[in-house]
Amino acid sequence: MQIFTPEEKERLPVHVAIIMDGNGRWARSHGKPRLFGHRNGVENVRSVVNTAREVGVPFMTLYAFSQENQNRPMDEKSGLMRLLEEFLKRELKTMQKDGIRLRAIGDLDGLPRFAKKIVEDSIEKTKDNDQWNLTLALNYGSRQEILQAVKACSQNQNQNHENLEWDDFAQYLETKDLPDPDLIIRTSGEFRLSNFLLVQAAYAEIFVSPLHWPDFGRKAFLDALRDFTKRERRYGKTSEQLTSF
Ligand code: IPE
Ligand code: IPE
Ligand code: MG
Secondary structure (H helix, E strand, C coil), X not given: CCCCCHHHHHCCCCEEEEECCCHHHHHHXXXXXXXXXXXXXXXHHHHHHHHHHHHCCCEEEEEEEEHHHHHCCHHHHHHHXXXXXXXXXXXXXXXXXXXXXXXXXXXXXHCCHHHHHHHHHHHHHCXXXXXXXXXXXXXXXXXXXXXXXXXXXXXXXXXXXXXXXXXXXXXXXXXXXXXXXXXEEECCCCCCCCCCCCCCCCCCEEXXXXXXXXXXXXXXXXXXXXXXXXXXXXXXXXXXXXXXX
């Protein structure tokens, strides 16, 4: 049986961004330490990525570590960085085989040196892949990104500042090579963006799942996509304008 009808397929998002929340609560509900939740969260990434590839959603961005997450205990942060290293080491072969291009947004200088290195190496090694697009938000903060963009734009003498349009300014954002997210999924029932893609999300559809990230598997992801196909994106227009031909 096909997963989506041809009509639904046409309405699938191009770019899905996910706030992978709830690893800690998931671990606690299993009576385990937080890192056990993060480990299972990483396992779930594979399943959701494979589902997105299978149904033809070409861009995915995963919020893996926020700048504010730097305020977490040291042992949790280093555990997360080791998991990131493990993940990239293990997935490189698959990314090459499947033509997956890796990108990162966020301040990589704020990562431990070993983590920064493997992220940069993986980006470099996959830069010619063009079958699918995975972006990791690492030490990412949207406000910090915007501030950097404002500084870079204002310091660029060749930029026409008087007639600056949004598309011009967007070239200074770390997401300049990515389409805006069509769908932002947040797991674990929290209705907030937590400094993620604030301006890129201007017209994103938002889907909040009550499931913790390690439990948000293939089926839950497909349900979120199906829900998205039913949304009416009006971009300020009226419903009648959209349905009249
Ligand atoms: C999301 O899960 C992963 C990261 C932020 C790195 P959390 O670690 O935030 O899990 P909860 O929200 O405490 O349950
Ligand atoms: C957002 O989750 C960051 C990531 C998922 C990486 P948090 O758990 O850090 O968000 P808050 O603190 O609950 O808003
Ligand atoms: Mg959280």
